[in-house]
Amino acid sequence: MDNKFIVTSSPHLHKKESVRRIMWAVNISLLPTVVAGVLIFGARAAWVMALCILSTVAGEAILQKMTHRKVSVSDGSAFLTGLLLAFNLPPQVPFWIPIAGSFFAIAIGKQVFGGLGQNIFNPALTGRAFLVASWPKYVTTFTAPFTGDAVTCATPLTLLKEGKVLDNLSYMDLFLGKKGGCIGEVCILALLIGAAYLLYKKYITWHIPLTFIAANAVVIWIFGEKALFSGNWLLHILSGGLILGAFFMATDYVTSPLTRKGQVIFGAGCGLLTAVLRIWGGSAEGVSYAILMMNAAAPVIDRFTGNRVYGS
Amino acid sequence: MTDRKNNQAVTELIKGVIRENPIFVLALGLCPALAVSVSMTNGLGMGITATFVLLGSNIIISLIKKFIPAEIRIPCYIVVIATFVTIAEMTLKAYSPGLNRALGIYVPLIVVNCMVLGRAEAFASKNSVFSSILDGIGMGIGFTLALLLICGIREILGFGRFFNFLVIRGFEPILMIGLPAGALLVIGLLLGFFNLLKNHNK
Numbered sequence: 101m102d103n104k105f106i107v108t109s110s111p112h113l114h115k116k117e118s119v120r121r122i123m124w125a126v127n128i129s130l131l132p133t134v135v136a137g138v139l140i141f142g143a144r145a146a147w148v149m150a151l152c153i154l155s156t157v158a159g160e161a162i163l164q165k166m167t168h169r170k171v172s173v174s175d176g177s178a179f180l181t182g183l184l185l186a187f188n189l190p191p192q193v194p195f196w197i198p199i200a201g202s203f204f205a206i207a208i209g210k211q212v213f214g215g216l217g218q219n220i221f222n223p224a225l226t227g228r229a230f231l232v233a234s235w236p237k238y239v240t241t242f243t244a245p246f247t248g249d250a251v252t253c254a255t256p257l258t259l260l261k262e263g264k265v266l267d268n269l270s271y272m273d274l275f276l277g278k279k280g281g282c283i284g285e286v287c288i289l290a291l292l293i294g295a296a297y298l299l300y301k302k303y304i305t306w307h308i309p310l311t312f313i314a315a316n317a318v319v320i321w322i323f324g325e326k327a328l329f330s331g332n333w334l335l336h337i338l339s340g341g342l343i344l345g346a347f348f349m350a351t352d353y354v355t356s357p358l359t360r361k362g363q364v365i366f367g368a369g370c371g372l373l374t375a376v377l378r379i380w381g382g383s384a385e386g387v388s389y390a391i392l393m394m395n396a397a398a399p400v401i402d403r404f405t406g407n408r409v410y411g412s
Numbered sequence: 413m414t415d416r417k418n419n420q421a422v423t424e425l426i427k428g429v430i431r432e433n434p435i436f437v438l439a440l441g442l443c444p445a446l447a448v449s450v451s452m453t454n455g456l457g458m459g460i461t462a463t464f465v466l467l468g469s470n471i472i473i474s475l476i477k478k479f480i481p482a483e484i485r486i487p488c489y490i491v492v493i494a495t496f497v498t499i500a501e502m503t504l505k506a507y508s509p510g511l512n513r514a515l516g517i518y519v520p521l522i523v524v525n526c527m528v529l530g531r532a533e534a535f536a537s538k539n540s541v542f543s544s545i546l547d548g549i550g551m552g553i554g555f556t557l558a559l560l561l562i563c564g565i566r567e568i569l570g571f572g573r574f575f576n577f578l579v580i581r582g583f584e585p586i587l588m589i590g591l592p593a594g595a596l597l598v599i600g601l602l603l604g605f606f607n608l609l610k611n612h613n614k
Contacts, residue, residue: 208597233588 119216122303122353123176129294130183130348136277136287140245141191145283148198149186155202156182163211177216181205184224187284187344188388189231192243197235201227221395222355225388232388240383242280253280256339257384274338285341295347304351307363308370312346313337315371323379342374345387355395362398362405369394424543428550434527435558435599436606441527444518445559446595452575455563456556457511461500461519463552466528468496470548473536480537489532494523527555565598566590 137145160178164171173179185205189198205227213219231239244253254262256269256279273279277287284291298304317333324331336342350356350370357366370390377386434440444462448454472492473480480488501519504512512519522528531551536544567573570590572583588594 230588233591233593234586235584236587 119177120175123180125301125303126298126348127176127180127183129297130180130187130284132290132293133187133284133287133344134183136290137187137191137283140277140286141243141283145186145191147195148189148191148193148283149183151195151198152186152189152202153179153182155199156185156206159203159206160211163207164215167211169215172216175216178206178210181210181223181227184284184349185227188224188228188282188341189239190242190281191283192241193238197231197238200234201231204230217354219354220399221392222349222352225349225392225395228388229392242282244280245278245286255280255384256335257378260335260339261378261384271334271338274335279339281339282341285344288338288343291343291347295343298347304347305360305363307360308350308356308367309346311364311367312350312371312374313342315368316342316375317371319372319375320379323375336375336378340378340385341387345374345391346370349388350391350394355398357398357401357405359402359405359407362401365401365405366394366398369397421542421546424546425550428547428552428554429557430554432551433554433558433606434530434551435555435562436603438527438530439603440530441525441555442599443521444525445562445599446592448515448518449559449562449566449595449598450570450590451514451567451573452560452563453511454514455559457504457508458515458518459552459556459559461504461515462522462525462528462555463549464500465493465496465522465525466531466552466555467545467548468499469493469528469532470536470544471541473532474539474541474544477537485533485537486529489529489537490523493528493532497523527551562595562598562602565602566594570594 134149137149156178157173161171161173164173182202182205185201186198189201205223208230209221209223209226210216210219228239242253242255244251256274269279275288277289279286295304295309299306317337320331320336321333322329322331324333324336346367350367357363370387373390373393374386377389378384428434432438435442435445441462444458448458469489469492473489476488476492497520500522501512504515504519531547535547539547564574566589567575568579569586570588572578572580572585586594589598
């Protein structure tokens, strides 16, 4: 792919892209997943999403007012953080969980570093990691799809981790979201529709998502089962938060590398770490920690893959 | 004349509490502050032990400062400090084995605590015995108070307890605050808060 910048003299055509426009486009691309989440888990999921978005937007406005900075909630980034955090929560969490997580995500994940563009870690995942470490029993208890109330149900990955067989789940069920899990991770179809829109509009490129998923699949295929080269990689792609993480959270502009080569390394690292955490880790899912760890490595990756300054 | 001397002595004593607080201003002694600050009992135990070592080493080092060759002064300080740490550890083991178990490796590690070493290098080796005593007491109190502040926040938020008593009923403790990540977070936020206060007062 041709990645050279072509420099010409003025006059220039002005492209209408801006942070605000891109952020709201990502929010719109998540709309199918919102609909799918409400259809699968009922009105409770809608409440959790609304609470998360309300708390992140209000939290950002309050913190920016307190620190005498320009209130920038209309750029849609706090809205996106709230929505992504809600996607990472089970629908039956007590209502104070989304509020606490949202506030932590905005305050510690983003505003402490100076706001949008300065944060090291993805704010939504920071919020999720905080909730998982603080109140694990609420955030890792999942409910069954299409029941509308609190019938607990293990996720496919948890069942797999416990060595149970998944006879009653077809690949179609996994793809459409008929399984236990977080609000935004279950319906792969809806996520892919949103991802296709972002790829078509060129707001994200294939580099991070594809290498993320491919690296995960390869490692799972080789080491997923006791015998080598027999892991069920398709099941792992369709379960858990892999698709959500790969297309919508690892591709966050602020916390991922800028160069194409760096993005490939970043994606592959995310996939590798996810597989390692899923196979040998203590919990069944590893996407969020994998992305957070690679977030920490992103500046280093950028430094070693950056283009040479002309003339140096 | 005596008034000025008294004033100087008081300044020497209280500077360690706020203006030169070892943890929040000098950022010394962060290792025990991060590691043992899970309960008020631990914090109080660590604070008193460190104060004892600091006071003892400050006195001895300011007494023998003329005999220590400059090239090997750090090993000499370490020997003095290690003596007091050994006394403190043996005393803890004899009279408070529970606390000794709770503090674990962090009691022997006071030997390399940068607050104790830092005061020896920066203060006791240059000042009189009397000033060094005041400095040791002040710094020790400042360290203990800072530690108790961190411990209080972490014990209440992370375990819902205070000095091991249940304080808030129906409160779901924020487990993360009790984990190492919580220690870094609490100390970082407190450092930021105190810097904010300092800049505000200017």
